[in-house]
Amino acid sequence: MKVFFVLLGLGITIVSLTHGFISDINMLHSLLVHPITVLFGLLFVALGLKGAKKTKLQSND
Numbered sequence: 001m002k003v004f005f006v007l008l009g010l011g012i013t014i015v016s017l018t019h020g021f022i023s024d025i026n027m028l029h030s031l032l033v034h035p036i037t038v039l040f041g042l043l044f045v046a047l048g049l050k051g052a053k054k055t056k057l058q059s060n061d
Contacts, residue, residue: 009042010041
C-alpha cells in the first residue's frame, strides 16, 4: 500500500505539472486546480514515505 501511495502521488504530480503544456487551460484551472492537485499528489508521496520509514523502524526492533 505504501508503494501504491508513492506511485499514485508521483503520477498525480507529474500529470498535473505536465498536461498544461499540451492543452490550453483557463486561469481558474491553472491557478486553483493545479496547486490543489499538486498538494494532494505530494501528500500521497509523503504518506507513502512516512509509512515506509515507520515499517522499516519497526522491523529493526
